[in-house]
Amino acid sequence: MEPEAEAAAMSVPRRPNRRPIAVLAPEVAERIAAGEVIDRPAAVVRELVDNALDAGATTIIIELRGGGLELIRVSDDGEGIPPEEVELAFQHHATSKITTLDDLRALRTLGFRGEALPSIAAVADVELLTRTAGYEIGTLIILRGGRVAQRLAQARQRGTTVSVRHLFRPVPARLKLVTDRRRESLLVGQLVRRYALARPSVRFSLLLDGRLSFQSRGSGRIEGAVADVYGPAIAEGLLPIPAVTVGRAAIYGVMSGRAITRPTRDHLMLVVNGRPVAVRGLLAALEDAYRPRLPRGRHPIAVLVLDVPPAEIDPNVHPAKAEIRLAREAEIAAALAAAVRAVLDQAPLHPSADARLALEPAQYRLPLSFHRIAEGRETRCLGQGEAEKPGAFLQRLRILGQVHASLILAESDDGLLLIDQHRAHERVIAERLRRDRDRGEQQVQTLLEPVVLELKPHQGSLLDQRRSELEALGLDCQRLGGRYFLLRTVPAAPGPESLLPHLQALLEEALVAGEDWRDRLEAAIACRAAVRRGQRLEMSQLETLVRDLGETSAPAVCPHGSPLILRLSRGFLSRQFGW
Numbered sequence: 001m002e003p004e005a006e007a008a009a010m011s012v013p014r015r016p017n018r019r020p021i022a023v024l025a026p027e028v029a030e031r032i033a034a035g036e037v038i039d040r041p042a043a044v045v046r047e048l049v050d051n052a053l054d055a056g057a058t059t060i061i062i063e064l065r066g067g068g069l070e071l072i073r074v075s076d077d078g079e080g081i082p083p084e085e086v087e088l089a090f091q092h093h094a095t096s097k098i099t100t101l102d103d104l105r106a107l108r109t110l111g112f113r114g115e116a117l118p119s120i121a122a123v124a125d126v127e128l129l130t131r132t133a134g135y136e137i138g139t140l141i142i143l144r145g146g147r148v149a150q151r152l153a154q155a156r157q158r159g160t161t162v163s164v165r166h167l168f169r170p171v172p173a174r175l176k177l178v179t180d181r182r183r184e185s186l187l188v189g190q191l192v193r194r195y196a197l198a199r200p201s202v203r204f205s206l207l208l209d210g211r212l213s214f215q216s217r218g219s220g221r222i223e224g225a226v227a228d229v230y231g232p233a234i235a236e237g238l239l240p241i242p243a244v245t246v247g248r249a250a251i252y253g254v255m256s257g258r259a260i261t262r263p264t265r266d267h268l269m270l271v272v273n274g275r276p277v278a279v280r281g282l283l284a285a286l287e288d289a290y291r292p293r294l295p296r297g298r299h300p301i302a303v304l305v306l307d308v309p310p311a312e313i314d315p316n317v318h319p320a321k322a323e324i325r326l327a328r329e330a331e332i333a334a335a336l337a338a339a340v341r342a343v344l345d346q347a348p349l350h351p352s353a354d355a356r357l358a359l360e361p362a363q364y365r366l367p368l369s370f371h372r373i374a375e376g377r378e379t380r381c382l383g384q385g386e387a388e389k390p391g392a393f394l395q396r397l398r399i400l401g402q403v404h405a406s407l408i409l410a411e412s413d414d415g416l417l418l419i420d421q422h423r424a425h426e427r428v429i430a431e432r433l434r435r436d437r438d439r440g441e442q443q444v445q446t447l448l449e450p451v452v453l454e455l456k457p458h459q460g461s462l463l464d465q466r467r468s469e470l471e472a473l474g475l476d477c478q479r480l481g482g483r484y485f486l487l488r489t490v491p492a493a494p495g496p497e498s499l500l501p502h503l504q505a506l507l508e509e510a511l512v513a514g515e516d517w518r519d520r521l522e523a524a525i526a527c528r529a530a531v532r533r534g535q536r537l538e539m540s541q542l543e544t545l546v547r548d549l550g551e552t553s554a555p556a557v558c559p560h561g562s563p564l565i566l567r568l569s570r571g572f573l574s575r576q577f578g579w
């Protein structure tokens with residue numbers, strides 16, 4: 001796999017000497033295929049992501065609200081734009097990527113027409129905030145109706161954020177064609193995943209209406225990107241296509257065998273010099289090679305990477321840059337088809353264990369559930385003398401039942417006890433969390449979908465300080481960029497689903513000032529994970545809960561300090577009844 005990884009790194013364009021943005025000479029501009037490219041939200045995303053990639057970004061965050069009609073925002077950590085060029089970027093045919101037509105023969109960037117930003121600004125409200133290396137402060141420019149309405153100095157990390165609001169409001173005819181917001185989000189989701197496959201070394205995050213919908217890790221390897229997009233099981237089931245060279249062109253990639261198929265062609269992906277594109281001849285050759293080996297109507301998953309000298313491609317044939325023309329296309333297609341056939345002929349006929357795994361939905365890793373705690377504790381408690389413990393008396397209770405689905409009713413030698421089930425469970429969970437923390441063996445559960453949380457600046461810096469400690473506590477939280485953080489794991493607790501709606505609150509609890517934040521965090525987790533009042537419990541669960549409570553260090557109060565056991569002594573009862 002080493003040569004592939006190297007080649008993948010090569011296919012990422014580098015721009016050591018950025019030219020200033022300048023308007024193309026008319027005779028150059030005339031020869032560049034133009035077209036109406038901004039026809040839907042995904043087209044805006046494509047152009048902005050192309051720009052971020054051309055700027056050498058390694059982290060790109062794409063946010064969409066209302067299917068992109070309310071907001072499209074793309075933030076990158078690329079090279080940024082110098083203040084004196086910001087306005088120029090919005091002029092027609094203004095680009096930093098080419099000057100002459102000859103430059104197209106050495107093109108390593110995705111953009112070259114200088115048309116995207118002005119076309120977007122013509123159909124939406126646009127703001128661009130950018131800072132480039134060597135400048136203390138960034139520039140914010142606000143455009144209305146394609147014209148600069150305001151320009152301000154504003155702080156920013158190096159890189160660029162473009163926010164596009166009210167897309168197509170000025171062109172009702174186009175707005176009418178974009179009606180289904182969910183479909184637009186879906187198309188953007190597909191697009192971003194294709195970019196993630198095309199650029200495995202870039203971390204892409206897609207937020208739809210504030211929720212993280214997709215993220216790639218930027219592992220730098222196609223296999224890693226495939227795992228991000230299709231899941232690790234599919235990634236492991238794919239077969240590598242060893243690199244084939246045709247002249248100075250090299251083609252390699254990964255493909256599914258016969259076991260993993262899809263009902264559409266959408267999962268065939270071609271990446272030429274780092275751009276996700278279609279080259280019909282190559283895609284057809286790939287399909288032909290598979291056809292006799294796949295059931296009718298089924299299609300493979302494949303990511304093919306082609307690195308060719310820029311002079312051998314013509315990117316200037318399609319207005320949306322979705323297709324390119326390739327010199328020696330037939331030769332490359334034949335070599336590709338032969339390579340694919342060879343891989344398929346050697347691949348096992350039957351689905352591997354991995355491929356079968358791929359059919360099963362991912363699951364929470366649940367180290368503990370209420371029942372398993374119960375079993376574990378019951379066996380451990382047998383035969384253990386625990387007379388010294390403060391809660392030892394709890395071990396000798398006879399549990400009678402549940403009252404109002406909230407209280408545990410129990411009998412002791414000298415009275416009756418009412419135990420608040422929620423607070424008791426809080427105490428049990430908080431102590432277990434603390435014990436695991438002290439032993440350095442905090443159990444975690446990985447969230448099915450990592451969650452994006454937005455924090456205030458002071459919380460963000462506390463988080464950076466406490467990050468490794470938080471991770472030891474089971475909260476794996478990474479900075480996505482700016483105020484956004486991504487939470488991947490939470491401490492294992494019974495009823496983990498109950499934690500999900502409270503992740504923001506929990507993290508905020510972990511980011512209060514003061515030394516006792518760990519205890520407060522554990523109390524907050526315990527509170528959310530504990531059985532609620534109003535929840536019916538089985539007799540065996542009541543017994544387990546009381547026994548577990550008996551093993552804690554302070555069984556009479558919950559972690560917040562509220563009492564949880566009410567005792568009616570024999571003496572009290574007999575006095576009340578006048579026995």
Ligand code: ADP
Nearest residue numbers: 051055089095096111112113114115116117160
């Ligand atoms: P093109 O990409 O074809 O050059 P655009 O209209 O997309 O044209 O962008 C115009 C110019 O603005 C680019 O050439 C580039 O110099 C600059 N630019 C746009 N977006 C970014 C970005 N995210 N980071 C750095 N520079 C950018």
Ligand code: MG
Nearest residue numbers: 050051111116
């Ligand atoms: Mg561009």
